[in-house]
Amino acid sequence: MIDTLLVLNTGSSSLKFQIFAERDLNVLMSGKVTGIGDTPEMRAKLPNGEETRSTLPASTDHNLALRAVTELIGGHDHGWRTTAVAHRVVHGGQTFREPVIVTPDVMRRLEALIPLAPLHQPHNLAGITASARIASGAPDIACFDTAFHAGHDELTSSFALPQEMRDKGMRRYGFHGLSYDWISQVLSKDYPDLRAGRVVVGHLGNGASLCALKNGVSVDTTMSMTALDGIPMGTRSGSIDPGAILYMIHDLELGVEAVQDILYECSGLKGLSGISNDVEALLQSDDPKAAFALEYFARKTAQHIAMMAVSLGGIDALVFTGGIGEHAAPVREAILRRLRFLGDFKTLVIPTNEERLMATQAKKLLRTVA
Incomplete structure (x- = not known):
């Protein structure tokens, strides 16, 4: 046994x-x-x-x-x-x-x-x-997934909303924390000098976000109250003007469920290309819409990496992980091309392993309650 x-x-x-x-x-x-x-x-x-x-x-x-x-x-x-x-x-x-x-x-x-x-x-x-x-x-x-970001200060976690709304839990939480925690641990073991510095990690997949790490600790991230915010994803819109959502509801007379479906299921790479949310399929396609979707993704991701660099006061390393981050070299290159203005920084590709991290956390908890 x-x-x-x-x-x-x-x-x-x-x-x-x-x-x-x-x-x-x-x-x-x-x-x-x-x-x-x-x-x-x-x-x-x-x-x-x-x-x-x-x-x-x-x-x-x-x-x-x-x-x-x-x-x-x-x-x-x-x-x-x-x-x-x-x-x-x-x-x-x-x-x-x-x-x-x-x-x-x-x-x-x-x-x-x-x-x-x-x-x-x-x-x-x-x-x-x-x-x-x-x-x-x-x-x-x-x-x-939210736990890794739980230590963010109020300046990072707050929305510019009235206090009564913030008191109802409307704040920035952040996600993909299990992946970022794993990357932080790998950096601690294999790249201790980098971990002690300013690292932006890009978890790029069907769900995608960025995290700013200082001394291995999350200080900022692109997702916020829900896993919809930040960079565009496979089928999710990423950041969007809140007024556009109001327009869909009030002027286009779409119901809340219809708007939710658009934002979560029909947008992102899938919505931009009209073809697929699969990056490999888009890279192989000769349809101009596929190229447009990938260029849009690369540009928005680069813009948000620069935003994370602001939170860190600079950038010493950029780590790619997740399905797209690990396997789609042309997408990585398109992102890096837009970041040359930031100067020299280390670029790494580190496979994430959320499952092993979870097993480690479970084993530790079992020992605690034994």
Whole structure:
């Protein structure tokens, strides 16, 4: 019998999982479902090292993806005893600033945050509910994307809104904190001199943001109250004039749900190109709209990197991570081309590993409560 930690990372269009041996955090099995809502596919690396790949029905949503993962794990269980299931939870609000064991009360508080992360939070919480099918009786541990940014000062976290609105929780929280925490730890180990300086990290993927690190600590980030703000993303608009939203509601007479769908599901690279939110597909396309979308993304990302540099008082290094940041060299080059005016700084590509970070956090928490 091997004690294991199961990690579930449910994103807007993907579901990743890893099974770690609790003792040494060796990966025993891993996999992911990608293309949820479009062309879903499941890939996995089995305990014997074999890699599998299968196409899932086009109707596969997050719940069906979780079911497919459950069946896959059940078919390759090698006497594992799951001691905890760690879940990525996008929004922890102002309450949750470190990992926590999920209780009914915690679950209610997390459900109350769904309006702040409607694209992610419901899927994160569905994973917590579904985990009982995989590991009955094992505690669920929530690991928060917002926690890494919880130490921001008021100047950074505030909106220019009346106090009564700010008192209702309308503030800048920031996201992708698990990824940024991992990058900070890698820098501490492999590039200690850089970590001690001024580093901008770009988590660029279907969801995308930037983080300003000083001495490995988050001092600013581009996402704010929701995961919609900042640079344009796969299907999300990024920063937009609030007046444009009012115009859609009042003048175009669009309902709130229709506007939400436009901003979250139909904008970004997908909306600009009219083709796809897949950067690889856009890079391969000869359609001028594809090139326009990629140029727009590069320009806006570079502009926001400069904004992060202002918060740091300069820049010593720029780290790319995430699906686009790690694999799309032409996009990286287009961004860097626009940043030459900042002078010399180190450029790194570091793969993120949110799942291992979550396993580490879960193991630490289990020891604390033992």
